[in-house]
Amino acid sequence: MSPGIIYALVIFLYLVILFFIGLVSSARMKRSAEGFYLGSRSIGPWVTAFSFVAAYFSSVVIIGGGGFGYKYGMATIWVGATNVLVGTLLAWIALGKRTRSLSTALNAITMPDLLGKVYRSPEAKLFSALIIGIFLVIYSVSVLQGMGHSFAILMDLPYIYGLLISGIIIIVYVALGGYLAVVWTGFFQAWIMLFGLLILTVAAIARAGGLNQLFLRLGAIDQGKLLQTPGIWGWPGLLSYAAIVSLGVWGMPQLVSRFYSIKSVRVLKLGTVLATAGATMALLPYFNGAVARLLCPGLSNPDQAIPSLVKTSLSPVSAAIFLTGVVAAGMSTFAAILITAASALVKDLLRDSFGVRLAPEREVTVSRLVAAGIGAIAFLIAIKPPAMILVITGFSWAVIASTTLWPYLFGLYWHRGSRVAAFSSMLAGSITALVWMALKNPFRIHGFIPGIVVSLLVFVMLTLIFPNRHRKRLH
Numbered sequence: 189m190s191p192g193i194i195y196a197l198v199i200f201l202y203l204v205i206l207f208f209i210g211l212v213s214s215a216r217m218k219r220s221a222e223g224f225y226l227g228s229r230s231i232g233p234w235v236t237a238f239s240f241v242a243a244y245f246s247s248v249v250i251i252g253g254g255g256f257g258y259k260y261g262m263a264t265i266w267v268g269a270t271n272v273l274v275g276t277l278l279a280w281i282a283l284g285k286r287t288r289s290l291s292t293a294l295n296a297i298t299m300p301d302l303l304g305k306v307y308r309s310p311e312a313k314l315f316s317a318l319i320i321g322i323f324l325v326i327y328s329v330s331v332l333q334g335m336g337h338s339f340a341i342l343m344d345l346p347y348i349y350g351l352l353i354s355g356i357i358i359i360v361y362v363a364l365g366g367y368l369a370v371v372w373t374g375f376f377q378a379w380i381m382l383f384g385l386l387i388l389t390v391a392a393i394a395r396a397g398g399l400n401q402l403f404l405r406l407g408a409i410d411q412g413k414l415l416q417t418p419g420i421w422g423w424p425g426l427l428s429y430a431a432i433v434s435l436g437v438w439g440m441p442q443l444v445s446r447f448y449s450i451k452s453v454r455v456l457k458l459g460t461v462l463a464t465a466g467a468t469m470a471l472l473p474y475f476n477g478a479v480a481r482l483l484c485p486g487l488s489n490p491d492q493a494i495p496s497l498v499k500t501s502l503s504p505v506s507a508a509i510f511l512t513g514v515v516a517a518g519m520s521t522f523a524a525i526l527i528t529a530a531s532a533l534v535k536d537l538l539r540d541s542f543g544v545r546l547a548p549e550r551e552v553t554v555s556r557l558v559a560a561g562i563g564a565i566a567f568l569i570a571i572k573p574p575a576m577i578l579v580i581t582g583f584s585w586a587v588i589a590s591t592t593l594w595p596y597l598f599g600l601y602w603h604r605g606s607r608v609a610a611f612s613s614m615l616a617g618s619i620t621a622l623v624w625m626a627l628k629n630p631f632r633i634h635g636f637i638p639g640i641v642v643s644l645l646v647f648v649m650l651t652l653i654f655p656n657r658h659r660k661r662l663h
Contacts (some may be wrong), residue, residue, distance in 0.1 A: 191504035195343045198508035199515065202380075203357050206519070209373050231371055231446075233455040237462035239374030239524075240446045241469070242381065244275065244437065246521030248581050250381070250473045250514050251334035254494035256429075257477020258487065260421040261414030262406075264477065267430045268470040275434035276467040280460040283438060286600040287447035288456070297448060298528075299441040299592060300536040306599040307610040307656075310541065315614055317536035319591045320441055324529040325566055327584035328522055332570040333491070335518040338511055341495035351570055354515060358522050359563040370523045371449070377519060378466055384513025385472040388494075391501040392479045406482050414478060428634035429582060436585045436636060439593030442521075442528040522563070530559040582634055583625060590617035590639030594647045602651070609650035617643025 231239075249271075257264045287302075296302035300320065304313025332351050339350025396402035406414050413419045418426040437443055450459060473494065480493035484500060487493060498510050534555045538544045546554060573580065594617070595610040621639030629635060 191507070192343060194504045195508045195511060198505075198512055199353075202512045202515070203353075205376070206357060206373055209376065212372075231449045232451060233459035234462060235371050235375045236446050236450045236455075237459045238378035238466055239371040240443060240463050241276075241466035242374035242378040243370075243442055243446075243521050243524040245271070245381065245467070245470050246331050246334070246518050248330050248334055248518075248521065249433075249470060250385070251337055251491055251494050252330065252581060253470070253473035254477035254480065254497075255490035255492075257474040257479075258481050258490040258493035259477075260425075261410075261416070261419045261481070262475070262478045263417040263419040263421055263426055264474040265471055266417065266426060267433060268472075268474050270430040270434040271437075271470040272464060272467045273434075275437040277460065277464045279438055279443075280456070280463055283444065283597075283600065284447045284450075284456045284460065285453045287444060288450060288453050290600060291448045298531045298536055299444060299596065300532055301540070303592070303595050303599065303610065304536075304540075307595070307605065307607045309607040309611055312595065312607070312611045312614060313536055314541045315611065316592055316595075317532040317541065319588060319614075319618055321529050321532040321537070323584040323587045324442065324525045324532075325562055326569075327581060327588075328525045328529075328562070328566040329569045329573055330580035330584075331518045331522045331525065332566055333573050333580070335515055336570065337489075337491055338495050338514040341492060341499060343511070348571055351567055354518060354522070355563055355567045358519050358526065359560050370527050371446075373519065373523060377513075380509075381513045382466065382469045384510040385469050385476075387506050388476055388498060388502065388510055389472050391506065392476055392483065392497055395501050396479060396482060402479065402482065406478065409481065414481060422632055424632040425634075428629075428632075428637055432582050432585050432589070432634055432636035435640070436589035436593070439589035439591070439596055440585065441532070441588075441592070442524040444596070445524075445528060522566075526559040526562055529562050530555045533562075534558050582636065586621045586625065586634060586636035586639055587618050589636060590621040590643050593617075593640055594643050598647060598651075604651055604655040605647070606651050606654045606656040608654050609647045612650050613643045613647035616646040 249268075253264065253268065256267070290306070291297070291302055294302065294305040296305050298317075300313045300317040303316050304310060332355060335354040336347045336350040339345045339353065340347045343350075393399055393402060396405065403415060410420070447456075450456065476497055477490075477493045480487075480497040484493065484496040487496060494514075498507050502510060534546075534551065538554070539546055539551065575583075591614045594613055595605070598605045599610075617639045620642040621635040624630070624633075624635035624638045
């Protein structure tokens with residue numbers, strides 16, 4: 189049987205399973221905003237934890253992280269390590285319990301909704317919803333890129349066909365099943381991702397002649413800089429990207445929503461352990477990207493490193509499983525983005541900010557249409573993407589996190605945070621990040637760093653000058 193037929197059969201089986209999950213979720217979903225956006229806050233710890241991992245470590249990490257590993261070497265593994273410790277473990281410990289309790293007390297089902305109610309600030313809700321809606325669309329382009337590259341190299345399909353196959357299936361099951369479909373497919377997809385990465389890692393090490401030979405041969409390239417920290421990248425670049433894809437998670441609404449929807453605070457401890465264990469897979473794409481520099485030299489596009497390594501290191505069946513893992517990774521994140529962006533645009537902007545009255549079932553229908561529209565826009569942009577996968581990811585995450593991180597975090601921990609401080613912090617952080625990146629990241633420091641620093645300073649100073657003396661502790 190030819191490799192192309194094997195790939196097609198495995199992918200077809202996988203897509204049928206996803207479509208089935210979408211149908212089942214649609215039947216179980218309550219026809220309400222909370223049912224569509226949060227699964228009625230009924231999700232258990234296993235599904236919550238592994239759907240968090242799947243949404244976090246998408247094709248952006250598997251393909252984009254491999255691209256950075258190919259370009260900058262083993263130093264990029266530190267990015268994966270901070271993903272595990274800061275982006276997952278500390279995030280669950282610091283944010284999980286308080287987010288679940290506060291969002292329930294305020295009956296908030298989205299991040300803009302939570303920020304608007306915590307600070308009694310319609311302008312904070314409106315602005316954060318706009319930023320989230322716009323820049324999540326940009327982020328979704330990088331996710332589609334990863335899937336498109338994988339189909340193109342492993343199945344010899346035109347790049348655009350890979351985009352079409354991935355995008356259509358995701359849009360269908362999100363529109364059908366809402367958040368329940370997103371988390372249950374994410375749970376299923378996380379295991380496929382982990383299994384696929386483990387297969388590739390073992391095969392790549394064996395093909396390089398074992399770990400000892402691997403490091404000896406890699407050390408002979410570029411005067412050993414591929415094995416050094418910070419190596420070719422330099423400390424500013426390494427630390428900036430480690431921060432944005434780890435600390436930036438704390439302000440990313442498609443990930444924070446997992447804390448809103450978990451069924452109770454009692455199961456958060458188990459969820460924290462499970463999510464952290466699953467997150468260790470983040471180390472593998474960067475490692476394999478560096479290995480690809482040895483086994484697949486001379487690639488014109490670093491984002492092709494992982495697909496090329498798969499094609500040269502795995503049997504057709506194993507390669508098909510890995511391709512399914514990449515598609516799973518991208519689909520899980522793209523689905524989470526669609527549901528989050530749709531909630532920002534429909535609930536927070538259309539209904540709450542602009543006062544458009546929608547019956548519960550009508551709101552679900554409009555949300556489905558908006559999710560489909562967002563997917564279509566992302567697909568059109570991804571046909572001719574503007575940059576490398578992680579570059580696009582860093583750009584969008586920088587603006588979103590610079591807007592939401594500190595108002596969200598202080599909303600959980602500092603009851604004196606004020607309306608003027610929250611909105612001014614959002615405005616200052618997002619503008620700073622955008623201007624810094626427009627200037628091509630001076631001193632090789634990514635715009636996320638100055639963005640969150642300015643946002644923090646503005647929030648703290650304005651809260652001290654104009655404190656909120658009337659807000660009660662809600663947790």
